[in-house]
């Protein structure tokens with residue numbers, strides 16, 4: 481089948497503003513949009529810029545806005561679309577070139593939640609033991625591939641007045657450590673999250689959960705963080 485891809489183009493060295501360019505690609509219905517983008521780059525315009533690596537929903541690098549909804553180009557089959565597909569860079573972030581965005585602010589926010597295990601004891605000779613049910617508590621959050629689709633889709637992050645909100649991706653990672661039985665820093669973590677640009681910045685708008693390609697219950701996890709913060713204050717009396 482013939483598919484048209486209307487792609488947002490922008491080269492800061494040449495263009496004052498982004499513009500759209502339409503390419504036609506002969507594709508198999510079972511091809512992925514990422515295959516079409518690669519074909520355009522290899523056969524029609526080698527200057528087309530986008531990120532990709534694994535091609536299989538693992539690396540999180542090909543997040544983009546596809547017909548208005550953020551997702552991974554490697555997870556979208558051509559057969560799901562009618563004749564023309566609109567492809568744009570992730571919103572919220574500045575465009576570096578075409579579909580490549582600057583994710584520095586995304587990773588700064590991610591780092592702000594201390595995305596690593598904090599312990600108060602010396603490492604044991606072997607691994608730190610955890611029961612399967614303790615692992616279950618945060619297992620879904622481990623699926624996160626940091627594709628940024630959730631943060632790019634969150635209306636709070638999209639609003640200039642509230643763009644400092646840490647965002648759902650960072651909160652998923654915060655959840656992952658806050659609910660890990662091996663972590664000893666819940667007090668410190670709660671302090672990092674208990675403010676308007678932290679967990680309370682979330683207004684339960686669900687867009688993050690709707691777009692997450694790994695089907696992580698993002699909104700539910702943010703709700704559990706809020707509950708944990710509330711309970712910690714309540715128990716302080």
Ligand code: SF4
Pocket residue numbers: 623624625626627628629630631648649652688691692693694695696698
């Ligand atoms: Fe991507 Fe989902 Fe992780 Fe957000 S929570 S960064 S949408 S994998």
Ligand code: F3S
Pocket residue numbers: 633634635636647648681682683684685686687688689698699702
């Ligand atoms: Fe945004 Fe998701 Fe909360 S869309 S407001 S982070 S539920």
Ligand code: FES
Pocket residue numbers: 532533534535536537538539540541542552553554555
């Ligand atoms: Fe790695 Fe799509 S290319 S997730």
